Amino acid sequence: MPEYYLTDCEFEIFTSQRTQIVEAISEGCNKFELIELGAGDGLKTTILLEHMVEKSIGVQYIPVDISEKTNADLVKKLSNELPALGVKALTGDYFHALKPLNGHSGLRKIFLFLGANIGNFSDEETQLFLSQLSSLCHTGDKVMIGFDLKKSPEVIMNAYSDPHGHTRRFNLNHLVRLNKELGANFDLSNFEQHTSYHPGTGAVKSHLVSLTDQKVDMEELGQSFHFDKWEPVFMELSRKFDLETIAIMAENHGFKVEKQFMDKRNYFVDSLWVKD
Template sequence: MEQQTLISEIGTDTLNGLSASPKYLLSKYFYDDQGSSIFQDIMQMPEYYLTDCEFEIFSTHRKQITNAFKDGVQGFDLIELGSGDGLKTKVLLQFLMESSVSFRYIPIDISHKANVELVNSLKKELPLLNVSAQTGDYFQEVKKLNGHSGLRKVILFLGSNIGNFSEEEIDLFFSQLSGLCHQGDRVLIGFDLKKSPDVIMNAYNDSHGHTEKFNLNHLLRLNKELNANFNPANFEHHTEYNPETGKVKSYLVSKTKQTVSVGDLDTDFHFNPWETIFMELSQKFDYQGIETLAQNHGFKVVENFTDNRNYFVDSLWQKI
């Protein structure tokens, strides 16, 4: 029992995932410093349409989005969950500053490195911006902020991060988010929309190998943080998309019979040839489903902002 208390959260989650049948690992652990760096490469790919779509949305609709944020209040806290490098958000931040809007920008990310780099870049690009970066779990950090300033909260959850959650996790996420919002608070959430399966597969099974590297880095993280001995060369990356359900699923597949030891867990995990580890879900949505999610969790949809191809939507909700 004493040993159990010494196992880290990532250790517990890894033990649970690799002991399950079928095996899985949690996608939230993709984003260590190396994983965050690889994801920047993914976002730069021409096939990865999500970044371009959201950048287009912010560039095209920044005035309407800004007006919706500040509607009826003198100032607000702009809180971004999973801010990363802030590439797209900077379009909004620039316009907000040019419009003399009173706000404080609070980026929250699990990667300290990403936060440091974001703050440093903002100091150069927007030196007058009031920015207060927080490193840690989204909801723990928002809870610390809740009510402190007395200002409206405008919470950003961009890049279709919500698509990585299971249906149960989506329900939990929005329940927690709703619980932290006061009446009139706003949330702007990115949803990747259903579209041609070919477009989706080119983005999630790219020929450059970035997505495969991103998945395999999870194993390298376990080697480093849990004293495991995964050989990434013994696994290959596989992705599938179901246009009916809108689910993209990615796996690592064991190419051989092998045993992997995880020293910090004092446990061996056995793999059969072509056995899978489920790595990530990327859910695609439609407008009806988005409307239902908002209504079920105490929000109303104020406006949907989309790109000209209707690939992606940033949906603005208000707490009711």
Template sequence: MSLKSIQKKLEYTKYVVGEQLCYYEPSRNKSQNTLVQELSSSLNKKQKSINPKFFYDKKGSQLFEQICKLPEYYLTRTEISILTQLYEKLPPHLNGDFRLVELGSGSSKKTRTLISILERLQKHVEYFPIDISKILRDSSKKLRDDYENLHITGIIDSYESGLEFIKNYDNKKNLIVFLGSSFGNFDYENGLEFLQKINSSMKKDDLFLIGLDLVKDKRVLERAYNDSQGVTAKFNLNVLSRINSELGSNFNINKFVHHAIYNESQNRVEIYLRSLENQIVNIPKARMILQIKQDELIHTENSYKYTIPEINKMLSMTGFRIKDIWYDEKQYFCLVLLSKND
């Protein structure tokens, strides 16, 4: 499929911000329809839920940046400490020029290490951030201002659509990265399906680098998602404010509280919004009237933690070969470098 037809299929408009930067974005209508369709189904189930991708409106992305700086949120600084090791450890795996493709790029702060590594090895660096949040516009502008030889093509859309776009783009080699343990938001089956999707969008010599959070002491995990300053609670509650502003609903965020627990039998942190009273919420644009009971939980996120045998199994089942695996000092987190297994 040509680039023009994939752009049409995904309903993207291309915005050119200058020689070094452009981005593709679907219409506001398409994004709003997705929100309406998904909520109409997920809030109508017995276990009400909201997909975590809806956390990330402008405010949600800002709050996530604050979470990354919290003392309890070990994930960001730990993954950065491993990325720093890659100055030495990644280049031996890179044979020839690579384009950097990032799923869920967010602020792109961690990506700077990878861009710097590629900059030392090749004349030009092409970066394709894919993120559902409009934060991509600002983070890309900051990168463009800081790197002379960087060309950025952003895709403000879901991982899946971004991958479809990339798959049809051209024949250059891609280093696809998926950091921040965002993969942990997928349930087991959906996670396998997503890994297969990544695998099938890769060409023979492409590489894939994924950041995964490892099983560890329950207290460390629960603290990370229940910080003392209440930023994670604000982040969780903000999804209701977002739905209010985009779909005209009347969620009263003072009638919900943040609830995060580690489920040891499933190796996952589960995050919910707990209703403080019986309440009725109207979501006009989704034509929904929700009855929510006192203490009822709306599920907003799972964050799976993995063991090394599980990681090996998942990746080999989905057609990957592990080229290398790197850890931090405490073995809290790992970065796994993969190629296609054929």
């Protein structure tokens, strides 16, 4: 939907600034490992990979994803589209899958963590994630992280509490799956979707709110759960950032910001950090 701007913004950045991004990533080094955490279908990253292959840059692409099927599909796609590209997919949790790479291979490592996924972490989870990421990097290694930036609360609310009802259906679908997969008996009409945004903290929070006192049984667990009227069920966190906070985060974990790649509306930034 047009209101959900994040994907379009990052796709615009990669499309319009691919030359600058590749130059910044590969500066002073014509051979490196490009490691993408949560690679998915690799749609945006393929834009960079195509450019690297065209420029005969010696890149080894290492997509990391928890889904074995997603990895297999991506490897097959890239083998067909970019046969000259070296690809080695890793399946599993980011840091468990990356343990074999922790030693210095002699190649610069470039980590990608795109899509504003870092915004789904709490403060504690963010600190842990960046600490672990820093521990995998040696001096000169780089990290590119996608951050959704603070902006008009109206723009953000339209993206996360959209007029089409997609957000509501997305969150209610969790209850649909519980009904199908755990034998629960959620009545979807007994829950209301609620989204809030706090401009100070930059936190978007989504809840499902129980409209009545109710009991829900889960057959597969052999348990029942009671919900009070107006009791909220926390569903999602999506945090928004400013450039100053991003720079502080980088510094606190042994990096410095090298480049900031932003879309034309300054809604989103892909921030490139280098390890000191």
